[in-house]
Amino acid sequence: ASAEVDASTGELVLNAGNICNHFYTVDFLDMAARLPTPYHIANKKIASVDEKGVTVTPSSNNGVKLEQFIFDCFPHSKKFVCGEVLREEEFGPVKNAPGAKTDSPDTAKALLLALG
Numbered sequence: 001a002s003a004e005v006d007a008s009t010g011e012l013v014l015n016a017g018n019i020c021n022h023f024y025t026v027d028f029l030d031m032a033a034r035l036p037t038p039y040h041i042a043n044k045k046i047a048s049v050d051e052k053g054v055t056v057t058p059s060s061n062n063g064v065k066l067e068q069f070i071f072d073c074f075p076h077s078k079k080f081v082c083g084e085v086l087r088e089e090e091f092g093p094v095k096n097a098p099g100a101k102t103d104s105p106d107t108a109k110a111l112l113l114a115l116g
Helices: 026-032 070-076 105-114
Strands: 040-044 063-067
Touching (some): 026 070
């Protein structure tokens, strides 16, 4: 997804994320597990294998992934609280290998050390 910036403020139009720190009761999860949940469409670059057995990595999206998210059950809760925090103080994801430019053990460590 591309980042859209509000020209009047210079800020991102959509600037929030969900880091999945959720607390549920067992009763709520039991109920939520029986709810019909929607699928969210995510266009993805999906690698394939050609007729010679060589992996082909596409340069643009060529497939669709159907995703479901835990937060789709939030509207069914009787009590719900949401907290907003500064990303640089509270969120240092590790999704990539060491040495990657973003979301790596190295960048998470740098974020922690920057806190002082």
